[in-house]
Amino acid sequence: MTGSTDVKDEQRVAALLRGAIDPHVHSGPSIAARSLDHIELLEAASQAGFAAVVTKDHDYSGVMTAALIKKHRPDLTTKLYSSIVLNNVVGGLNPYAVEHTAALGGRIVWLPTLAAANHLRWQAAAKWVHPASTERMRPVTAIPVLNDDKSVRDDLKEVLDIVAKNDMVLASGHLHVSETWLVFEEAQRRGVKRLVFTHPEDIVDASLNDVKGIAAMGAFVEHSLCMFLDGCKFKSREPEDLRNQIDAAGVGQTMLCSDLGQVGTFSPLEGFGRGIQLCIDLGYDDDEIRKMVSTNTARALGIEADVAAAGAA
Template identity: 70%
Template structure:
């Protein structure tokens, strides 16, 4: 029989690690794709677990307006809700006006294209994946390029990078191919961008562990979608043990664990984070190291240190 005392002790340990946590990549709704939880439900669930903050992400719109409404009408919630913008077709691709608006409303991250990335559209053809909303409710995505015909960063991308730098936003690589990420991140640093996040190197972007090492050495954080490692997850593409290889490549201090959940038929984002903490503990990481990867690193990446301090009382 399982030892319920040991189970209870592990649960308490996980709860303690997640107090003050941040999930910076959640696909809550409303969305034109089916979602299992909406932004307010998510905030309530994470507040009950003592999370400091969450950053909602939709491929087609910035959730900054919803975040503002939740902050105004639910000041009792422990978890602060923030959002981002993804430079896909629906918001106009490389649209500096949309990025400036997101920044003015308190947005935290600008994602390079995801469903509209040239790399994503190539990947879709061999992966068997198709975003349901893009085929059922709106026309299929068209490419939003980041490099010109000579392989240099495009001028419209440079304009976006200038807005990101001016507003001290985080720049996330989205679904760019890793070779594109190198060039965009290098240009971003030249233009004064201080916050860089490499999105799920374990899937879609064709990154090697050497890429992870190098991009982390630039000062970028490496964000892992824990749903891609967890047994029982419909998004699993990597063995659970491989997470340690990625963490060691970047270093604990440059690694962020995010759920990348919220979809129908998948783990709830909170359950995904809980399972992610348990996985990190099984892999031999100490409680303080896991806390870095689920809380303080994201706080540094996205400027949310005050939210963590508020929850932890210091």
């Protein structure tokens, strides 16, 4: 690649970062070490021209922090949203916690991640403990989402009803793909309109046929760019794997996120920019990339109007 091409690509990446949305960022504070906090994330995103970011912590709802930052840092132009992950620390499948998150403007309800039975099996096989795991305090209890007969648990049905009532996003977290199918089908029966399938490329044991089928049911498929980037400690897949994933779901149902904020690797902004460069290298045009890094995500989150207002300000 020539120097002039490098400059051209840098300009393309910078242009595509303007108006981008990162829907999955692990900024701090957290019990896991983080490379930046929520304010530092929003400062960097605003400087780059991001339309929005969504913070995610495995152990708490970030909506209170988001409200404080919005009030005291109106100079930051990137819209800030947050989410809740239904792990042990918030009481698992806790409808009260979900209602509270909804009342304070949270957009995403993640099904269990570090407390998913599938995650605990995967972690044991890897002989590794996630740095955000509460196992340092007490053993993590797996949070089941299905009954023995494979029907969705009643407590999860109550959560699904709250997600539907508040037009929130239901994200699959670290459930096994076989569980995701059943929960997503029940969610749609109960009126949930916004579904996101989390990083099928790792942990959740999804095939490309699963990706294709879950996208066909109307879910967006979210890919963690950190898992495809050379030099990232989380890399587990090759660039062609990303192409295959995107082809399976289709550009129109694909969302890209950094899934970054951890120490010892790229910042969320750098990782997101490298991910855009990867998409350029794979041959996607600017319109296709814009869909995957911005407009699809705005549709998935239901924040088109907020993003448009931020861009006009």
